[in-house]
Amino acid sequence: MNINHHLDDATLMSYSAGSLSQGMALVVASHLAFCSACRERAEMNDAVGGVLLESLDAETIEDDMLAAILAQIDEPETSIIEPQQQTPRACDPEIPMPLNEYVSGPLDELQWKRIVPGVAYYDMPWQGRGVSRLLRIAPGKSMLTHTHNGNELTLVLRGSFSDEVGRFCRGDIADLDDQIEHQPLVDSDEDCICLIATDAPLRFTTLFGKLVQPMTGF
Numbered sequence: 318m319n320i321n322h323h324l325d326d327a328t329l330m331s332y333s334a335g336s337l338s339q340g341m342a343l344v345v346a347s348h349l350a351f352c353s354a355c356r357e358r359a360e361m362n363d364a365v366g367g368v369l370l371e372s373l374d375a376e377t378i379e380d381d382m383l384a385a386i387l388a389q390i391d392e393p394e395t396s397i398i399e400p401q402q403q404t405p406r407a408c409d410p411e412i413p414m415p416l417n418e419y420v421s422g423p424l425d426e427l428q429w430k431r432i433v434p435g436v437a438y439y440d441m442p443w444q445g446r447g448v449s450r451l452l453r454i455a456p457g458k459s460m461l462t463h464t465h466n467g468n469e470l471t472l473v474l475r476g477s478f479s480d481e482v483g484r485f486c487r488g489d490i491a492d493l494d495d496q497i498e499h500q501p502l503v504d505s506d507e508d509c510i511c512l513i514a515t516d517a518p519l520r521f522t523t524l525f526g527k528l529v530q531p532m533t534g535f
Contacts (some may be wrong), residue, residue, distance in 0.1 A: 320352050322482075322489040328470070329355065333362040340441060343415055347512055350413035351472075351488040400455025411474055416512060420451075424475065424510055428512035429453055432533055435448040436460075440534075448535055449517035454478070454509050459502040461526040463535075468518030469493045471501075476503060476509030496511070498522060 319438055324332075324345060329336050332345045349356045409423040419441055420427060429437035435455035443449065447467065454460070456476075471491040478485055480499040493499070503509040519535045521527050 318488045320488040325492045344514045346500045347413040348414035348490045449514045454503045461499040463519045463521045464498040465495045472512045474510045478507035479504045
């Protein structure tokens with residue numbers, strides 16, 4: 318697999334620190350299952366973090382732990398959704414192992430929900446401020462032009478799309494923030510299926526996009 322688009326350093330550091338949302342962490346883990354280059358960077362971050370932790374004296378660790386506990390008390394309650402599969406099953410080669418634990422079968426057999434003709438989705442089993450879902454778009458179809466109120470991760474599982482950033486094929490990941498405005502267009506002969514996570518609602522830049530945003534779920 319020839320992967321041309323990788324994770325940003327900041328995203329990998331947040332993943333290693335365990336500070337990403339469940340949806341974001343799932344996209345990162347799924348990309349790491351494909352990409353040896355990003356896996357090596359993630360392993361390096363983990364190693365550096367371990368060294369830094371070992372270098373802290375006991376008093377510093379205690380202070381940090383107290384601050385973290387107090388911060389968690391102030392945060393809204395969240396819950397981690399456990400994988401649906403209680404026993405391992407054979408993995409569809411299209412589906413990375415971390416995602417395989419949360420879907421009910423091969424991509425073509427999922428219960429896709431249509432947004433508009435040519436665009437359908439399959440939601441992950443948790444809720445948050447953003448979106449965590451599989452998105453399926455037919456050849457020649459495009460998303461509405463938008464930018465972001467936060468961050469957006471998009472991992473291609475099948476097909477390809479092009480936008481203002483470049484062309485994204487299987488295994489590629491788009492790691493975008495509020496500085497990017499784009500309109501992804503499916504340029505493959507087959508449906509493009511992506512695993513997507515956002516940490517805030519999208520910001521559509523056209524009047525039509527703003528009007529239909531409630532029905533898109535984004």
